[in-house]
Amino acid sequence: MGSNSSGAKPRETILIRSLQDIRPEELQDFGGKAINLARLHQLGLPIPRGFVIPTKGFNWFLTQCQHLDALKVLHQENNDIELILEAAETFYNAASEFEIPTDVAQNITQELDQLHGNQATPQSSYAIRSSATIEDTAQLSFAGQADTFLCVSDKPSILEAIKRTWLSIYSPRSLLYLQGKGIALQKVRMGVIVQEMVLGDISGVMFTANASTGDKNQLVIDATWGLGESIVSGRVTPDNFIIQKEPLAVLHRYLGTKAVYSTPAPRDQPNCTVFLDTPEEKRRTYCLTDAQLFELARLGLQIEKYFGAPQDIEWTYQNGRIVVLQTRPITTL
């Protein structure tokens, strides 16, 4: 079902681009998350290496689905939420049948080979992440509305995850968010990021302003063991720290329960993560030292200065080294 059977004009070439080569003005081509990651790279900060399937890929996908009545219902202005959810399910099931065109799939495979080259190991895996044109912008976070796939290792599963990421715009939670925000679905375009998976030991979220109180002289850090998925999805109550910016000082620290941690699944369940119980002694221990808190805080200040506004940053520590996973403006100050 991957070919264009309608006899319409030939499809535009879908050029995949390395994250590091994306320019700030290309928001409509690659989406908000990719633009911000590219800027972090340009700032000289460590980000996971990767590439982006441009929004043209998503456009092609939509073209393939144009004939589906359910898509027409979704693209109409409609306040009937039950009708929207019903159409979303019908559309999701029908559109799942489509396959990524062969030439695009080949390009993705080539990019994967280039990414790891001779360094590829049986453990190499990837994160497949949404980068919508409305995502991580100054007005909207779109936080957690589209799907992210972690620890995906084999190529067929990566291609499937890319398609699922496109489709996740039509998930109930995404549609309900867009409806709640009054955003027309047709305005949303989706780039997809494929990045090497960083298996962090400690991960978290840092706000370079106190978004709760509006205090721009403070940073707020959430941190937990393992991958950051457990924090953003809300599966754990992480450690929470409030840091004064000038001079750097820890103002408050709250010990989170950190009952579970996110980690790659065992080999017999490839392409996903699992939540495991955190050992008791790790639950009772803060997962970041003051030295690490200050290292993170300095990084946050650097990113905030470069982006010119307070940021909401996802980060991870892997073997004592920080990797920045994303940054977006705090939308609510």
Add this chain to the structure above:
Amino acid sequence: MTFEMKLVGEGLISLNKSAEGVLREIKSIQDVLTLLKEFKTSEEKGTVEETIVLVEDAGTTTLAPVLSRLKGVVCTSGALGSHLAIVTREFGIPALMGTNLDFDGDLANQRVRIEPREGTTGVLLLTEI
């Protein structure tokens, strides 16, 4: 008339703002739709009740259709970096995250109040008349 407040929970607050309303428990997208219908009916009658919802899962971003009509959210998991905290802030309402509830009984349909405290902490109070 005197009002007494009883402390029934503590957590981290996503927005430095108080909120008061009747607590409704949300466990599924179906509960969200039911609540939305109730809001629409009561809006037509002009009898909208101030509402705060209680959820267990901070990944519950499916609350979006009702967020603009809610006064606040209480979540028993998650923290300030959870998607729910970020999304509720966009709708201008406080979410009490990672809330440790300390109450023997059913809080559903009781009138409660979310209040900010020191730092980023907040409390859930049961309003007794």
